[in-house]
Amino acid sequence: MIDSAVVLNGQTMAYTIYAVVILLLMLAFGYMITKEGKAGVLKTSLFSTLVVVLTVLGVSLHLATNMTIPWVSMDLNRHNITPTVVFDISVENHEFTLPEEQMVIAVGDTVVFDVFSHDLTYGFGIFRQDGSMVTQMQVVPGHRNDLMWQFLNAGIYTIRSTEYSGPKGHQMIMKDALEVVE
Amino acid sequence: MSYKDTLINGVEGIFKPDGLTPMQKLALRFVVMGILFYGLTTIEGMIMRVFQVQPIAGMDAGHYFAILTAHPLVGIFGSSYLIVFGAFLFLVPFLMEKPLYSIKLGNWSFLLITIGTITFWGSTFISHYSPLYTLYWPLPADFTQFGAIGGAVFILGIALVMVGTLCFVFNIFKTIAYIPEGQTREASGRAMLASATGFSWAESVFRKKSKRREHLVPSLPVAAIARGTVDTFLNAGILTFTGVLILVYMVAEIFGMSLKDTAVDALLYKNWYWWGLDLIADGLVLIFVAGTWYLLATLITGKKLYMMRVARLALWVELVVSWTVWSHHLMSDQAQPGWLKVISGEMVTAFELITQGLAFFIVLITLWSARPLKMTSPLKFLLGGLLGFALAVPAGIIQADLGINRILHNTQWIIGPHVHVAILVGLVMTLYSAIYYLFPLLTNGAKFYSEKLVTFHFWAHIIGGVGMGAFMGMAGMKGMLRRTIYYEGEYNLYMILAAICGTLMLLAFVAFLYNIIMSVGVKGVIGIFTPAKLDTKDLLPAAKE
Numbered sequence: 235m236i237d238s239a240v241v242l243n244g245q246t247m248a249y250t251i252y253a254v255v256i257l258l259l260m261l262a263f264g265y266m267i268t269k270e271g272k273a274g275v276l277k278t279s280l281f282s283t284l285v286v287v288l289t290v291l292g293v294s295l296h297l298a299t300n301m302t303i304p305w306v307s308m309d310l311n312r313h314n315i316t317p318t319v320v321f322d323i324s325v326e327n328h329e330f331t332l333p334e335e336q337m338v339i340a341v342g343d344t345v346v347f348d349v350f351s352h353d354l355t356y357g358f359g360i361f362r363q364d365g366s367m368v369t370q371m372q373v374v375p376g377h378r379n380d381l382m383w384q385f386l387n388a389g390i391y392t393i394r395s396t397e398y399s400g401p402k403g404h405q406m407i408m409k410d411a412l413e414v415v416e
Numbered sequence: 417m418s419y420k421d422t423l424i425n426g427v428e429g430i431f432k433p434d435g436l437t438p439m440q441k442l443a444l445r446f447v448v449m450g451i452l453f454y455g456l457t458t459i460e461g462m463i464m465r466v467f468q469v470q471p472i473a474g475m476d477a478g479h480y481f482a483i484l485t486a487h488p489l490v491g492i493f494g495s496s497y498l499i500v501f502g503a504f505l506f507l508v509p510f511l512m513e514k515p516l517y518s519i520k521l522g523n524w525s526f527l528l529i530t531i532g533t534i535t536f537w538g539s540t541f542i543s544h545y546s547p548l549y550t551l552y553w554p555l556p557a558d559f560t561q562f563g564a565i566g567g568a569v570f571i572l573g574i575a576l577v578m579v580g581t582l583c584f585v586f587n588i589f590k591t592i593a594y595i596p597e598g599q600t601r602e603a604s605g606r607a608m609l610a611s612a613t614g615f616s617w618a619e620s621v622f623r624k625k626s627k628r629r630e631h632l633v634p635s636l637p638v639a640a641i642a643r644g645t646v647d648t649f650l651n652a653g654i655l656t657f658t659g660v661l662i663l664v665y666m667v668a669e670i671f672g673m674s675l676k677d678t679a680v681d682a683l684l685y686k687n688w689y690w691w692g693l694d695l696i697a698d699g700l701v702l703i704f705v706a707g708t709w710y711l712l713a714t715l716i717t718g719k720k721l722y723m724m725r726v727a728r729l730a731l732w733v734e735l736v737v738s739w740t741v742w743s744h745h746l747m748s749d750q751a752q753p754g755w756l757k758v759i760s761g762e763m764v765t766a767f768e769l770i771t772q773g774l775a776f777f778i779v780l781i782t783l784w785s786a787r788p789l790k791m792t793s794p795l796k797f798l799l800g801g802l803l804g805f806a807l808a809v810p811a812g813i814i815q816a817d818l819g820i821n822r823i824l825h826n827t828q829w830i831i832g833p834h835v836h837v838a839i840l841v842g843l844v845m846t847l848y849s850a851i852y853y854l855f856p857l858l859t860n861g862a863k864f865y866s867e868k869l870v871t872f873h874f875w876a877h878i879i880g881g882v883g884m885g886a887f888m889g890m891a892g893m894k895g896m897l898r899r900t901i902y903y904e905g906e907y908n909l910y911m912i913l914a915a916i917c918g919t920l921m922l923l924a925f926v927a928f929l930y931n932i933i934m935s936v937g938v939k940g941v942i943g944i945f946t947p948a949k950l951d952t953k954d955l956l957p958a959a960k961e
Binding site for chain 1: 476477478480481544546547548550552553554555558561562678681682683686722723726746748749750751754758762763766767769770773774777780781783784785786787788789790791796799802803806807810811813814817818819820822823824825826827833882886893894895896897899900901906907
């Protein structure tokens with residue numbers, strides 16, 4: 235398992251580089267098409283290569299992340315994995331009810347947050363002290379909403395709803411609701 | 417001419433509303449009203465930008481979320497739908513060289529969408545009904561938070577928009593299919609429609625090459641409009657069905673009977689609603705935009721589109737893809753089957769990179785083939801539109817990934833670099849390109865008041881749009897959620913920078929609106945909405961001898 239912040243940083247870097255490159259390319263293209271020069275048409279073979287590159291890129295992106303980001307396979311197979319701890323949490327009237335005042339787990343534990351909504355659609359997100367998000371899921375009423383996760387860093391985490399559930403629900407925050415110990 | 421004369425009569429008094437055909441007036445009404453609704457959306461956006469920096473005194477959370485509910489709906493239905501529908505009601509007859517099937521029906525579309533937008537906007541403004549555009553069940557029918565009457569008016573407004581949309585759909589399909597008086601054609605209307613929408617091509621693809629049929633509708637932009645209109649129809653059907661369901665609960669509540677909201681399965685509802693809603697974002701927008709790019713590229717260059725057959729195929733693939741990608745909106749829903757998340761959410765969604773990528777390259781190569789080109793207003797806005805989708809589509813593909821979605825869903829990343837960049841830079845700049853190109857045609861040769869204002873409009877809009885998306889994305893990376901309010905200034909640096917960029921976009925819009933008003937004059941703007949003096953079904957006035 236790797237920390238989700240590492241994946242997010244990698245993703246940020248990759249997208250930023252791409253965005254800068256495409257911005258510069260479009261600027262250059264805009265400049266070049268106003269200039270005299272050879273106005274050749276792209277060869278069909280080169281165009282076909284572009285199509286192949288796009289196809290490979292589109293498909294391989296998800297295959298690559300599915301194989302390298304550990305929580306993907308864990309999530310898809312979570313019903314076949316025995317967790318270390320299961321926390322049953324319920325939500326009603328824009329309030330989370332936790333099984334204990336502060337949930338405590340150890341680094342490396344395989345934990346399941348089993349959240350049930352009795353009324354509306356909510357979200358369930360876990361946040362670091364600096365406000366960045368560790369992980370989240372949607373909480374749909376009438377269905378089982380179970381999120382399996384492994385924490386790599388000790389610390390105190392906050393829970394908040396990540397989905398809009400009406401004006402009453404926009405501050406559904408439980409500070410320091412989860413402690414991960416060494 | 418004095419400033420006052422120009423303000424009243426437009427540049428050199430060239431624009432004469434009395435000289436417009438009913439078709440020109442129809443198209444201009446759609447576009448002008450769409451532009452005004454865009455202005456409303458921009459002002460709403462700025463109010464929310466300011467609120468994100470510092471909650472405004474006297475404006476509570478209920479009011480904020482009411483604006484957040486109206487904002488995207490006014491932007492999509494009131495602005496984009498009106499501008500796009502107006503342009504297409506003019507372009508389909510123009511490209512097929514025959515009159516629109518029914519100008520009267522076109523005017524009904526205009527009225528219904530305009531009144532519907534004012535109605536649902538008004539209901540959110542007055543009653544603060546705020547289930548957001550997502551309408552996750554059972555929130556729209558949660559009467560502990562919202563009044564049933566305000567909600568019913570909101571749904572009525574959306575229903576009016578949908579009826580206006582269905583009138584547009586019928587008018588477009590009928591225009592493609594019908595044979596005008598005095599003309600003859602061998603192919604039936606059904607065959608014409610099957611060709612335009614691509615269904616006859618799909619059926620003949622398994623035949624031998626020699627037995628394959630020719631395209632009965634050779635115009636690629638018309639094919640794009642027809643295919644996008646299929647999604648427009650399906651979307652209107654789903655939204656109407658959902659609206660009726662919600663309305664049943666509201667009417668029951670008004671009459672004192674509370675229906676059990678558990679009678680509707682929230683996950684099933686979320687699936688069908690997103691299936692229909694996604695036909696806009698991942699269907700008709702992408703198809704209409706690609707078709708508009710192709711049209712503009714050929715008009716600007718005067719050359720044939722590069723790889724036209726591939727472009728036509730890509731439009732068909734995009735249509736099929738749009739029916740099967742909805743699950744990327746449910747990747748964080750744990751009850752959603754895993755195989756749907758992988759196949760529909762990830763794999764099929766990735767095809768959008770291919771179809772939009774192809775459209776992007778085909779347009780660039782077509783432009784390149786005609787160099788040197790003069791950097792006209794339509795060309796620079798077209799390039800801006802291309803850039804917008806080049807930035808926003810990969811951002812969407814990234815978040816439609818099981819690994820990344822888990823740590824990004826519902827953050828500002830989604831709504832910034834993906835949604836706002838796609839709409840404000842990609843879609844809106846493409847629409848501006850079309851407006852700048854069609855303006856002389858629709859106004860019988862009116863001139864723009866100021867080229868400098870056009871240049872300012874371009875740079876302020878593109879820098880503001882890309883910048884706002886970028887700063888929202890940075891806040892999202894730091895954990896800032898969408899659809900919530902932060903009271904302690906946690907993300908103020910990013911929100912202030914995003915607000916500055918938003919202000920730039922607002923100034924760009926003011927410059928554009930001022931330029932348009934000065935070009936046609938206040939009298940001209942009013943004259944667009946008065947009945948046409950010319951009695952003709954022709955698109956343009958007859959040339960003077």
